[in-house]
Amino acid sequence: MSSKGKSKAPSKAPSKAPPKAEKAPKEEKPKVEKAPAATDAAAPAVAAPAAADAKPKAEKAAKAEKVAEKAVEKVEAKNEEEEEDESEEEVDNSKSKTDTDVFDSTANLGEKTYPIRAGEIKKGMIVILKDCPCKILEVTTSKTGKHGHAKANITGVDIFTGKKVNDSSPTSHNLTAPFVTTTNLTLTDVTDDGYAVLMDENGDIREDIKLPDINSPDPELGDQIRAALEAGKGDVICIVTKALDSECITSYKTAEA
Numbered sequence: 001m002s003s004k005g006k007s008k009a010p011s012k013a014p015s016k017a018p019p020k021a022e023k024a025p026k027e028e029k030p031k032v033e034k035a036p037a038a039t040d041a042a043a044p045a046v047a048a049p050a051a052a053d054a055k056p057k058a059e060k061a062a063k064a065e066k067v068a069e070k071a072v073e074k075v076e077a078k079n080e081e082e083e084e085d086e087s088e089e090e091v092d093n094s095k096s097k098t099d100t101d102v103f104d105s106t107a108n109l110g111e112k113t114y115p116i117r118a119g120e121i122k123k124g125m126i127v128i129l130k131d132c133p134c135k136i137l138e139v140t141t142s143k144t145g146k147h148g149h150a151k152a153n154i155t156g157v158d159i160f161t162g163k164k165v166n167d168s169s170p171t172s173h174n175l176t177a178p179f180v181t182t183t184n185l186t187l188t189d190v191t192d193d194g195y196a197v198l199m200d201e202n203g204d205i206r207e208d209i210k211l212p213d214i215n216s217p218d219p220e221l222g223d224q225i226r227a228a229l230e231a232g233k234g235d236v237i238c239i240v241t242k243a244l245d246s247e248c249i250t251s252y253k254t255a256e257a
Contacts, residue, residue: 119171162217
């Protein structure tokens, strides 16, 4: 067969690319409508509840402040009461010590002292203040405290040393006063070391009491007694004061011969 008689195989048609997948349409997001702006007419309606809320808050704050102030006042009052109780307890302890410990060497203290209410103490009395027998110079009373106790403020001078002493006590509490005795003794001489030679009415002599000196309640008393003795115008009578276990010359007088 000739080439003419040969049939040609049909040529392949060029392959076409597969069609592109179509894009899915975008979903549209729902539009959110904005709330309309508040109008001037709505503004007062919003402001009114806010103001209404602020008022109770202010009232609560004021009440809380008052409660806090009252709490502080109660604490301060309690502290003052505790301080007052401690002060009264210290006074009680002091008086107890005066009554028992200070004079524990005295055999019969009960026979040498007696109790006296602080509110009954008067000027001129002799009372034990801070362990010392003192002649009272001044008594003042403070106003009643929260516990109903007025306080006596007492000033005295030690009858043996002339030392000034201040003390205080609730007027309802007891202080201790010594039994005080005075004896008249005739001065016959004064020793070189300043002791008075004294004779009682029975003629018994004692030389155990010194003439008052500059440390005495009356610094000039000793010189006055010496001068009276040297003048020789009569007997010199010394007044000896005794309280508890102590004695001293507290004054003198002369008896013309």
